[in-house]
Amino acid sequence: MSGVRGSQLLIPTLKDDPTDAEAISHKLLVRGGFIRQVGSGLYTYLPLGWRVMRRIDTIIREEMDTIGQEMLMPVLNPAELWQRTGRWDIEQLYKLTDSSGKHYALAMTHEECVTFHASREIRSYKELPQIWYHIQTKERDEPRPKSGILRTREFIMKDSYSLDRDEEGLEASYQRHIEVYKRIYDRCGLEYWMVESDVGMMGGLGAHEFMAPSSAGEDEVALCSSCDYAANVELARSRPRTPQFPERLDAPKQIETPGATTIEALAGQLGIDQAATAKAMVLSRDGEVVLLLVRGDDRMHELKATKALGGAYRPATPEEIVATFGAEPGSIGPVGVGARVIADETLREGQYVSGANRTGFHLLGVEAGRDYSPEFADLREVRDGEGCPDCDGTLRVERVIEIGNIFKLGTKYSAPLNATYLDESGQSQPIVMGSYGIGLARIMAAAIEQGHDDNGMIWPASIAPFQAHMVVIGDAGSEQFAIAEELEGQLTAGGTSVLFDDRDVSPGVKFADAELIGAPVRLTIGKRTVSEGTVDLQARRGREQISTSVRDAPERAQAILQEGA
């Protein structure tokens, strides 16, 4: 084994940030010559980028092999499989027709395919449990690819599927995945959290996500400072502060509130706490007008509202509002209305100011249960600094990149695709399934988002494209070159991957590229070090350059790599 020569490697680094890149990982990957864009949401991994992907791939494979069996399923799937599970109509699913008129889907994930195989190959409880996985290209017609490789239309995913006889078995497979996932992310040198997540429209029995903190992320999670509560804000709960209620009333009292059409104006005019008001939002779901209420100081969370309503909605038009409530927006409330009313859980107790359904008027002392009878649901968005729902701690809200997810599917797929087994008594039972995904490129991007400085990337040793970057100042045939080759041999013999930069460019270019590419350790061999019998060694992560003897250099380089994950 030997290192890779810089003169033989495609290293198309750029001095300037690409115009259309926003995320740091996107900028650095393009600048460092790791990726190039082919079209919207479509990227080529150049040699440097692909080296990183392969190292991530290897880590995932090594860990997954401890619990599952690797296989490979096709990207192209017959339409029928997707029609049977009802997923054929998903907009993000690419559909195509072959020359004979048959319809196909480009798989966005492989529940259908796995379940198809399970239905044909699994006969008996004696063959369960199973965990099958593959690492393969996924296709999704993303409405809006973004942030470089963070959201693309084609990407490589490790997806695994557990087959169990019952929920107890599923729970065990789920736990085994959690342990394996933690080892994978630990080995990749990422900071991450496991959080409760929404099961999505596919139902299911529960789900978690693995989230890497980064400002480039698309999701937000709520984390408790003192216990292990951690949840995606899509379903996070919290203890809101207690409002300062005005004096209790035996019945609602109508008051004139001219021009007070916002909570801020209303609370200001009445001189009360915004949290002592109820904010009304009028929505339309399938043409039905529905009134949603949250506390005045809260914001409605759109996904929570969607779940409460049972599907997609739109804001009602002013005409619909006037027709339904007999008053204009800004004076709408729940008392005496014919429409469906859904109130946030915070409104169960206490008396709130709400619209009177008479333009320019509000009601004081409105009480759920007494004055109106809503459905209750969790509708409010959790905010940074609120109390933890499980303990006395405080929640903080952090932006994150989703680097993996795990779902308890139950029989969602096995039922429609007839994946069953015979139990001890000869009864046919549906297989209980789980599905588990990791996006390789997300790991790569998250590692950069979490490890970079002004000069470039700072890779964890475990997934770096090269672990050691040798800057050789001198031509082939020089004394520097000979010493560098000797060091290269020792490093590679010790299992270290080496980029031997022998390019015919100035030293400044080599140093700049070394920092951009971000190998965790850099060795510099020049005339000066040769005359002293030394090598200059530098850890990429903010460390001073040290001078060491040629003999000690490999060992000291190894030591730096050990520290760097």
Added chain:
RNA sequence: CGGGACGUGGCGCAGCCUGGUAGCGCACCUGCUUUGGGAGCAGGGGGUCGCGAGUUCAAAUCUCGCCGUCCCGACCA
């Protein structure tokens, strides 16, 4: 799908408002010098200005349409 921006040698940009046939930096090629922080000098190559119509004697520049890319939002099994 709604909103915004952009599209000019490989990359980053200027020129457009006020029409007159394209320029700068980097990169690239050749030669010489240089070699511990994105080298110097000299010479050189490369662009039907995203595409299509229109206005005009004349369009990178004005008008209309389309396409592409990015950003915000919606969406994200």
